[in-house]
Amino acid sequence: MFLTERLARKHELPPEPKKKRKTYPQNWETYNEAQINEKARFLEFLYLLCQKIEDIPRKKGAGRNRISFKDMVFAVVYKTYTGISARRFQTDLRKAKLDGLIEKVPHFNSLYNYLELEDMHFVLKDMITKSALPLKAIESDFAVDASGFSKGTRSTWMHQKFSNPHAIQKKDWLKCHLICGVTTNIVTSVEITEGTSHDYNQFKPLIEDTSKHFDIAEVSADKAYLSAENLRIVENKGGVAFIPFKGNSRPNHQTKDKLWENMYYFFKMHNDKFKEFYHKRSNVETTFFMIKQKFGERLKSKTEKAQINELLIKVLCHNLCCVVKAVYEFDIDLDFIME
Secondary structure: OOOHHHHHHHHHOOOOOOHHHHHOOOOHHHHHHHHHHHHHHHHHHHHHHHHHOOOOOOOOOOOOOOOHHHHHHHHHHHHHHOOOOOOOOOOHHHHHHHHHOOOOOOOHHOOOOOOOOHHHHHHHHHHHHHHHHHHEEEEEEEEEEEEEEOOOOOOHHHHHHHOOOOOHHHHEEEEEEEHHHHHHHHEEEEEEEEEEOOHHHHHHHHHHHHHOOOOEEEEEOHHHHOOOOHHHHHHHHHOOOEEEOOOOOOOOOOOOOOHHHHHHHHHHHHHHHHHHHHHHHHHHHHHHHHOOOOOOEEEEEEEHHHHHHHOOOOHHHHHHHHHHHHHHHHHOOOHHOOO
């Protein structure tokens, strides 16, 4: 820039105009209303989602009756939303009982014990799917990526990934693979793996799961997901995958897939246009930032099974917050919850 200005003065040319940073307007009226009412609406939607959860069959033998499973799911999700310890959270649970949101107040140790249950894992994944459904009329463009959540270390995933990726240990991280809508940041599908798992393997299940409930027009993902197979998976769902090609990529793929060739030339010959579509991928980075900023990057549970469920709960909390915001921004219908 300094050299350009010197040449401009020498030849009396006008200096290069500074590029104006692109900004995105915020509807502060609806944003403020959503934030003010978020907690109340969050509890309302969570309560409705929990109503169709079936109780776990009681094991044979002596013992006290279990607290209903729907109450326990409500409690562990609500606790993660508040971000406080299980002991201090007892006050919130007593208030929830008075408001008719739960039937009994569970002991604080029970909150941790229920995170160990296999049944909890499947219920949470189903709730994440259902929580995204009210936005299916809004979302048709999606973005895919993965990010790590710490099992105990206080180092951030981004620091580990870019400063010393070889130091990343499987035992220290869980990796969250997700696909989200680029308009509302709602997560439509999620998979949890060990920290060193490759991102590529999760692309197909994320797309397959999302396509069950959403019409897919575009999918943006980084180079880690590049393959003729992944391009074809999205094309078969009626959409187009915008995945940048690598430096050693060639137009003729070994599978002779014409789709690979067409996307390669589009990437090379119309790169500016390609980047307009690919730029939507930045929304998945925003989604991870929202989850980590609001609900924490560090997993507090002691065992891996509980940590996986804890991470799923963070994603569910994020989804419910996105739905609350969308209610005020798009005036959406939430009758799906009672279907």
